[in-house]
Amino acid sequence: MEGSIQTLRFRAEEILEELTLDEKIGMIHGNELFRTKGVERLGIPPLTMSDGPCGVRADFQPSQWIPVGNTDDYVTYIPCNSAIAATWNRKLSERAGSVLGSEARGRGKDVILAPGINLKRTPLCGRNFEYYSEDPFLTSQLASEYVKGIQQWDVAACLKHFALNNQESGRLGVDEEIDDDVLNDLYLKVFKDVIDAANPYSVMSAYNKVKGELCSESKFLLNETLREKWGYEGFVVSDWGAVKDTKKAAEAAIDCEMSVRDNFDEYKFANPLKKMIEDGEIDEALIDEKVIHILILMLRLNMLDEDRLIRKDAPYNSFAARADVLDIARESVVLLKNEDNTLPLIRPMIKDKKILVVGENANRTHSNAGGSAEIKALYEITPLMGLKARVGGGTRFDYLRGYASALNVEMEAGGTNWQALSLQNSGGDMADKEKADAELKAYRKKLRQEVLDVCEDYDHVIFVGGLNHDIDSEGVDRADIDLPYEQNELLEALLEKRPDTVVAMIGGGCVDMTRWLSKCKALLYMYYNGMEGGNALAEVIVGDISPSGHLPETFYCKKVDCSGISVGDFGDKELVHYREGFFIGYRHTCKENIPVQFPFGYGLSYSKFEISDISYNSGRQMVKLNLTNTSDIDGSELIQVYRLPDEQVPYFRLVGFEKTYLKSNSTITVEIPVLDETGIGKYAVGINALDLQEVK
Known part of the structure; x- marks a missing residue:
């Protein structure tokens, strides 16, 4: 359903008036491991989610982490986000997202839990392969295209993990102490930039704490920053098992609680929340707002009423998808x-x-x-x-x-599903380890x-x-x-x-x-x-x-x-x-x-490239140069633009890049937009991170 957010909200509010409290409660928490409860009498379907980002995850039984075991959930295996980042190619990132969106739609999913856009703060994070880069600009540029690729298939991308999920050790409760300017202008800015550029329909909150609050219960992150400051009207879902306190989460701007357990009626947003509403401890209007965001999401995805007839269909495991992932x-x-x-x-x-x-x-x-x-x-x-x-x-x-x-010679993954143990921070010791x-x-x-x-x-x-x-x-x-x-x-x-x-x-x-x-x-x-x-x-x-x-x-x-x-x-x-x-x-x-x-940005080629005639147009904020392939080998080269440190910005900062394919022994003129807030800094350009030339 196309239309302004005001139109979508108006329609959602109309539907809300017809819902009972029990129906609202069913919509805002898991009724299965990856699915909420629908309202059949009003034609509201369950909301179905699935993990990404390397592909749509296998189907599990509704209430157990046991694979269904059918042959219809084999999918295209997509390069991880770090691999996509290594291409430095916006178009390929969009194609990766399109493959994932198509496969998610083909598998009957509404929300694909990707991409992960946390920065690689250290090389030790066990989940770094799911993230793009240590650089916020490269991350936001590629993730924005990825989101656009997903959502063209009437499937919601889900930015994760909001915010500061930069480590896995202690992730279930570690409090991140960070200066406000660093938080807002570096780590949160990546999320805001992708939201502004690509309008992802959903966001997932992280396990950890920020400013002493669990992210899934954080009024600072979800209410003040995401909703009020950024004006985000999308769907916000918890990471699985991240909600701990019913009242705090209800008052925070999180719309849906999911978890790894099968006690669905005991989730914080299930019977405990219903009782607190009935006892007058929580205003039902808070729940109404959560349901409205879910209905807006469904309207955006053409899931309701006659819009279902125009919702896109999509294949999975197509020859085209395999060609995309090879590229x-x-x-x-x-x-x-x-x-x-x-x-x-x-x-x-x-x-x-x-x-x-x-x-x-x-x-x-x-x-x-x-x-x-x-x-x-x-x-x-x-x-x-x-x-x-x-x-x-x-x-x-x-x-x-x-x-x-x-x-073991087979080198296969073990038969035990780790997910039910994922809410623990450490495991046991091996017997007779020596x-x-x-x-x-x-x-x-x-x-x-x-x-x-x-x-x-x-x-x-x-x-x-x-x-x-x-x-x-x-x-x-x-x-x-x-x-x-x-x-x-x-x-x-x-x-x-x-x-x-x-x-x-x-x-x-x-x-x-x-x-x-x-x-x-x-x-x-x-x-x-x-x-x-x-x-x-x-x-x-x-x-x-x-x-x-x-x-x-x-x-x-x-x-x-x-x-x-x-x-x-x-x-x-x-x-x-x-x-x-x-x-x-x-x-x-x-x-x-x-x-x-x-170094960051480093990579060699069998081809040989040279750049010349570099200039910067401050009015257009554009670097212009000639790129020459001096070899007899066709190839692609990456041109990188950095803002040099100065008193205003005291560190190197990537502000532009362009990947260009060039035939052997040929020259092309390349223009690279410089995305710098001030546009008045000094810049350096290079075809590799070790040989930058200052732009005059």
């Missing part, structure tokens, strides 16, 4: 090192050669784990499959595991030696390692940025014997590679890259495409180089201090001149 995956692969032109391994040159592929991540899928981002992927191409399928039978590929995350650790250490040594014994017998060696969703996962943070599972020991020895080894890392963020980085000639990084990730990585390795991904975050040398850890505070505690203020990520490392493995 996204291709542009997200980041080339970090390429000494001596080690890459690409061009296919004619490796025909009839022997290639050894090493590493658990070469043969491991990631779609079925990670917390609420887990899905049932229709398929997932691993790097090993991508390489073998891409090159064909003329080249011999052998595989060795090389390292092990655990003693014995298990000794067995695992011996097993890893055996796997390592198998590789070292044969690696010199091959023409090429490709190592695929990194992280997995045992580490990158909801509900738990990383203790450090070390490369796990004794991969360092393997890589140090392997690179000693085979310095030409191509190393590819997969994960949700920064890992410390300093022990062997100087010995490595070719290094690629790939975030969890969807169902076509293995094909995309293979295409880069064999030179079918030129890599164009750039890091959306800083790759620190050690965790204390991050300001959120060295200057600020982090961890499982009652109070966390954001003492670093505005100086997060590259803003801090640039100010303090801290060496990093690779």
Whole structure:
């Protein structure tokens, strides 16, 4: 239903007059794990939600975290938000959102719980792979397009987690201590910018506290900021199990309570709320406002009355969706090192050669784990499959595991659903841990030696390692940025014997590679890259495409180089201090001149690019330049614009970027809008974060 918010509200108020208190109560809390209660006599359907953002989650039984087990909930596995951010491509972000919106609509969902837009304050957050970047501008630019892509399918995007959900340890009650200007102008501004640019129809509140209030009960966040200051009329839902106090939540501007338990009538917004209204402790008008927001959402999604006939239908698991996620995956692969032109391994040159592929991540899928981002992927191409399928039978590929995350060979996700335990901050200890650790250490040594014994017998060696969703996962943070599972020991020895080894890392963020980085000639990084990730990585390795991904975050040398850890505070505690203020990520490392493995915005290409004739039009707030591809290889390049530090803004700040595809040996003129509130600062431009040129 199209129309102004006033028109939608008027219609919602008309429907509200016909509702009983019991019907209103049923609409504002879960009646199933992912569904509210409808009002059949008035044609009001339940509101159905599902997790994202890597795809629409599998269907569970209505009141139990047990999968339904049918074959109709396999879906397209979309690159995670960090992978989308690595493309630095607004159009691809919109296409990712469109795939997710189409699949959600095709699966009969009304609200898809995505995207996550919390900033990567530290590299330790277990949920970082669900978030875009450490930079607010890059995050808001890409997330806005993502939201537009989702909502074109009559499905509501849901911004999460509002606000300051920057860690998983202690997330259920940690209080975030932060200066008001940093809160408003950095962390909250990302949400406001996306709301202003894309009008997401829903927002999810976070578990943690801000200013001593749980976010789901916070009048400061929900009433004063979101509703009154920003004028937001969308639907606000709690994170599952985040509401603790009936009266506080009822008085806060949150519209719906969801949880992980099956005692639906005992939810805070169920019988306890009804009793408080009947006893006169809570004004029913507060509940009316919540119901109005739900009805406005339903009207926007064409869920009511005759509008149902015009609500869009959509497919899922389409060929078009798979093409979209392949394009996204291709542009997200980041080339970090390429000494001596080690890459690409061009296919004619490796025909009839022997290639050894090493590493658990070469043969491991990631779609079925990670917390609420887990899905049932229709398929997932691993790097090993991508390489073998891409090159064909003329080249011999052998595989060795090389390292092990655990003693189990299958490497499949466990059968226990973690969700019902997600309202706990820690788990139990492993029985007889010392014995298990000794067995695992011996097993890893055996796997390592198998590789070292044969690696010199091959023409090429490709190592695929990194992280997995045992580490990158909801509900738990990383203790450090070390490369796990004794991969360092393997890589140090392997690179000693085979310095030409191509190393590819997969994960949700920064890992410390300093022990062997100087010995490595070719290094690629790939975030969890969807169902076509293995094909995309293979295409880069064999030179079918030129890599164009750039890091959306800083790759620190050690965790204390991050300001959120060295200057600020982090961890499982009652109070966390954001003492670093505005100086997060590259803003801090640039100010303090801290060496990093690779900086924010870094990424190499097989093509060679140069920029020239740079100028800035202050009236139009536009940087103009010529970009030349001086090589014989077609490719895409990213141009980045930063505001230089000054007295008014004392830190580097990304204010513009543009991704441009360019044929070999050609030149194009590029104009980049500079989105800076003042427009009077000094700016620097570069095709990589290490070679910025000041704009005159």
